[in-house]
Amino acid sequence: xxxxxxxxxxxxxxxxxxxxxxxxxxxxxxxxxxxxxxxxxxxxxxxxxxxxxxxxxxxxxxxxxxxxxxxxxxxxxxxxxxxxxxxxxxxxxxxxxxxxxxxxxxxxxxxxxxxxxxxxxxxxxxxxxxxxxxxxxxxxxxxxxxxxxxxxxxxxxxxxxxxxxxxxxxxxxxxxxxxxxxxxxxxxxxxxxxxxxxxxxxxxxxxxxxxxxxxxxxxxxxxxxxxxxxxxxxxxxxxxxxxxxxxxxxxxxxxxxxxxxxxxxxxxxxxxxxxxxxxxxxxxxxxxxxxxxxxxxxxxxxxxxxxxxxxxxxxxxxxxxxxxx
Amino acid sequence: xxxxxxxxxxxxxxxxxxxxxxxxxxxxxxxxxxxxxxxxxxxxxxxxxxxxxxxxxxxxxxxxxxxxxxxxxxxxxxxxxxxxxxxxxxxxxxxxxxxxxxxxxxxxxxxxxxxxxxxxxxxxxxxxxxxxxxxxxxxxxxxxxxxxxxxxxxxxxxxxxxxxxxxxxxxxxxxxxxxxxxxxxxxxxxxxxxxxxxxxxxxxxxxxxxxxxxxxxxxxxxxxxxxxxxxxxxxxxxxxxxxxxxxxxxxxxxxxxxxxxxxxxxxxxxxxxxx
Numbered sequence: 272x273x274x275x276x277x278x279x280x281x282x283x284x285x286x287x288x289x290x291x292x293x294x295x296x297x298x299x300x301x302x303x304x305x306x307x308x309x310x311x312x313x314x315x316x317x318x319x320x321x322x323x324x325x326x327x328x329x330x331x332x333x334x335x336x337x338x339x340x341x342x343x344x345x346x347x348x349x350x351x352x353x354x355x356x357x358x359x360x361x362x363x364x365x366x367x368x369x370x371x372x373x374x375x376x377x378x379x380x381x382x383x384x385x386x387x388x389x390x391x392x393x394x395x396x397x398x399x400x401x402x403x404x405x406x407x408x409x410x411x412x413x414x415x416x417x418x419x420x421x422x423x424x425x426x427x428x429x430x431x432x433x434x435x436x437x438x439x440x441x442x443x444x445x446x447x448x449x450x451x452x453x454x455x456x457x458x459x460x461x462x463x464x465x466x467x468x469x470x471x472x473x474x475x476x477x478x479x480x481x482x483x484x485x486x487x488x489x490x491x492x493x494x495x496x497x498x499x500x501x502x503x504x505x506x507x508x509x510x511x512x513x514x515x516x517x518x519x520x521x522x523x524x525x526x527x528x529x530x531x532x533x534x535x536x537x538x539x540x541x542x543x544x545x546x547x548x549x550x551x552x553x554x555x556x557x558x559x560x561x562x563x564x565x566x567x568x569x570x571x572x573x574x575x576x577x578x579x580x581x582x583x584x585x586x587x588x589x590x591x592x593x594x595x596x
Numbered sequence: 597x598x599x600x601x602x603x604x605x606x607x608x609x610x611x612x613x614x615x616x617x618x619x620x621x622x623x624x625x626x627x628x629x630x631x632x633x634x635x636x637x638x639x640x641x642x643x644x645x646x647x648x649x650x651x652x653x654x655x656x657x658x659x660x661x662x663x664x665x666x667x668x669x670x671x672x673x674x675x676x677x678x679x680x681x682x683x684x685x686x687x688x689x690x691x692x693x694x695x696x697x698x699x700x701x702x703x704x705x706x707x708x709x710x711x712x713x714x715x716x717x718x719x720x721x722x723x724x725x726x727x728x729x730x731x732x733x734x735x736x737x738x739x740x741x742x743x744x745x746x747x748x749x750x751x752x753x754x755x756x757x758x759x760x761x762x763x764x765x766x767x768x769x770x771x772x773x774x775x776x777x778x779x780x781x782x783x784x785x786x787x788x789x790x791x792x793x794x795x796x797x798x799x800x801x802x803x804x805x806x807x808x809x810x811x812x813x814x815x816x817x818x819x820x821x822x823x824x825x826x827x828x829x830x831x832x833x834x835x836x837x838x839x840x841x842x843x844x845x846x847x848x849x850x851x852x853x854x855x856x857x858x859x860x861x862x863x864x865x866x867x868x869x870x871x
Contacts (some may be wrong), residue, residue, distance in 0.1 A: 314682045318741070390612065398612070414845075421824060425835065428638070430641070530806055534805070549712060552718065572712050583709075591698075
């Protein structure tokens with residue numbers, strides 16, 4: 272990779288060599304300059320091709336092939352048409368995984384926004400240790416996701432779990448709840464864990480958006496005698512709407528591909544009740560050794576994730592313009 | 597008015613710190629769990645503080661997990677170096693030069709940011725099988741950099757776009773080559789953004805689980821995340837040790853975030869505007 276960069280450097284230093292005719296030399300120099308500039312893009316181009324483009328295309332190919340543990344030795348397996356798709360998307364297990372992922376995504380985003388935005392509003396108010404508190408909000412980010420899953424598994428244990436202990440101390444339950452043993456509870460715990468994980472992201476982004484609201488506008492609304500709620504919905508929210516959109520789009524992208532915390536918490540169980548698309552694709556490919564089926568589910572995941580692409584690109588349209596010089 | 601403002605502050609402060617307690621409790625729970633014995637951890641009641649704090653779990657982790665911590669470190673450093681080597685020249689070119697394809701490249705990087713890792717992992721597993729990259733540091737690092745490369749190019753480019761163009765123009769007038777301008781002028785001026793993306797790449801390499809799970813089939817080496825996963829396979833027997841290992845896994849992130857806080861703020865304020 273450094274080779275190509277050095278090549279670019281060599282081209283750049285050779286460029287000003289005198290040539291017989293001035294016009295030709297200028298033309299050549301411009302050409303060399305262009306190659307030198309393009310050389311800066313070569314490592315990234317090669318990497319994006321290798322690590323993004325090829326895997327995505329290859330996944331698509333795999334999803335149309337009749338794979339088996341034996342075909343792993345070959346790059347290509349026999350063509351299977353839509354068999355992998357009909358066998359997975361047509362199957363009730365995959366359909367309920369899609370449904371789980373839908374509930375999981377909507378539930379996560381709604382609560383992450385409500386809690387994150389409330390926290391961002393609270394931190395707008397000046398109170399002792401507010402700055403310290405604000406910097407501590409990002410602590411959940413410090414934990415690798417798998418570890419977050421493991422910790423929540425520990426906290427939601429049956430008898431020695433902190434949550435059951437707290438609920439029974441408050442007199443809310445008489446018997447410990449089998450949070451990770453019953454399907455609907457297990458799903459709720461995975462959802463709670465993911466909400467917990469996303470709150471810092473929403474809080475930090477929305478807080479900085481609120482900070483950027485021009486103080487004149489806030490004061491004008493105050494002087495007009497607007498009370499808290501109209502001020503929020505008619506003044507603040509419209510102003511920070513672009514940031515809210517970015518936050519939701521990124522939140523969506525993070526949420527549809529959640530993997531680690533499910534593995535750490537439940538490994539997809541009990542009875543596949545906590546399988547999301549990503550863990551289900553993993554399960555098919557790496558635990559049932561059906562790579563074709565896994566690839567088909569991956570294609571579905573890819574299409575869902577790519578729903579965000581047009582919006583994401585539109586929100587970033589200012590960065591699409593060309594460079595400075 | 598003043599009294600009302602004070603009341604608002606009390607309510608906001610109470611609410612914020614109650615929320616913080618919930619956000620921080622799991623971290624507290626890991627630390628105290630790492631100081632307990634297994635029978636205390638899976639007994640009949642939860643201990644809100646360690647009944648008999650001891651460091652046995654840490655002793656066990658240090659004697660049995662040292663090599664895994666080293667593996668994680670190699671992966672994280674390799675991911676950081678690869679990310680920087682790929683992203684810095686590209687970001688510079690995309691910020692400085694006018695290419696006909698700039699918009700297309702930036703657009704495809706935005707799409708690359710969206711691609712789910714499990715899709716890439718599934719394909720890479722089969723491709724690596726052919727390329728003999730399974731169970732290798734090189735293969736895993738190439739995969740782990742997918743988390744950081746698109747983000748890094750976009751953030752670095754946004755930062756480099758904000759550099760004063762007269763300084764770069766002056767370098768060009770002085771006859772500096774494109775490469776020297778990049779190396780001597782652009783890179784030093786972009787320090788805060790470089791630290792931000794380096795940190796991001798490091799933490800992603802350190803915390804990666806999907807690629808380690810799919811591209812390493814055990815045997816040769818194992819990062820900490822995979823080792824924790826294997827620990828919780830036998831949940832009840834190794835819980836204390838898993839928690840001590842979790843503390844180790846969080847340490848570099850915590851230390852680096854604290855050390856580089858200033859740079860992160862500087863680097864992200866530019867990047868966040870443009871995503």
